[in-house]
């Protein structure tokens with residue numbers, strides 16, 4: 001496993017609101033995510049987890065400090081730079097966000113076609129192969145309404161991984177699943193991501209999946225700590 005940083009964050013602060021309503025949400029965040037790592041980010045509701053995830057994903061503008069994703073500085077980055085970085089990232093959310101009017105295969109294929117110019121048939125075969133690798137080979141033509149929660153989440157994983165992202169950002173991917181499906185879904189993400197050498201960051205409240213991470217980090221009131229009993233503020237040197 002190579003240990004090149006995929007994300008390097010130094011002294012990152014984040015604020016919402018303006019003037020007298022301005023409120024600091026993230027305080028002096030320092031973090032490094034390496035290639036192929038599976039990291040879980042936990043913390044109480046409102047501690048800033050989603051805010052940090054969306055900043056790393058180029059889904060909102062970073063304001064102060066430094067946030068580098070794949071070597072690209074995102075603090076004060078222009079919109080088109082954020083759009084560019086998003087091509088290298090796969091997103092998985094709690095509410096799987098599948099399009100109901102498309103089959104499992106079409107949902108996955110849409111992502112292939114957005115990411116690369118492919119002949120339609122090639123994109124279709126690639127999507128079917130990806131669905132097979134998440135155990136849904138017999139469900140490729142099913143619409144989301146005819147799939148279980150776990151199966152829908154597997155389609156979302158297939159869609160996120162089909163374009164070989166460098167990093168997967170998953171926000172509460174197991175929240176709507178029972179314990180066994182939740183474990184299976186994370187195991188699958190882990191296995192596929194390892195094969196592709198892709199980094200995974202999972203935001204979760206779900207204590208049932210904590211054992212699956214290489215590393216656990218924790219946010220409390222906007223401050224980031226290395227997880228575990230003896231919590232230590234994260235610092236990066238050099």
Ligand SMILES: Nc1ncnc2c1ncn2[C@@H]1O[C@H](COP(=O)(O)OP(=O)(O)OP(=O)(O)O)[C@@H](O)[C@H]1O
Pocket residue numbers: 016017025043044045046047048049050051052
């Ligand atoms: N767009 C916004 N404008 C203003 N405040 C916001 C905005 N988004 C989030 N916040 C505030 O920022 C803080 C952190 O929110 P965030 O969603 O990042 O927390 P979280 O740890 O992901 O919470 P949860 O576990 O409940 O999803 C909260 O106080 C929230 O109210």
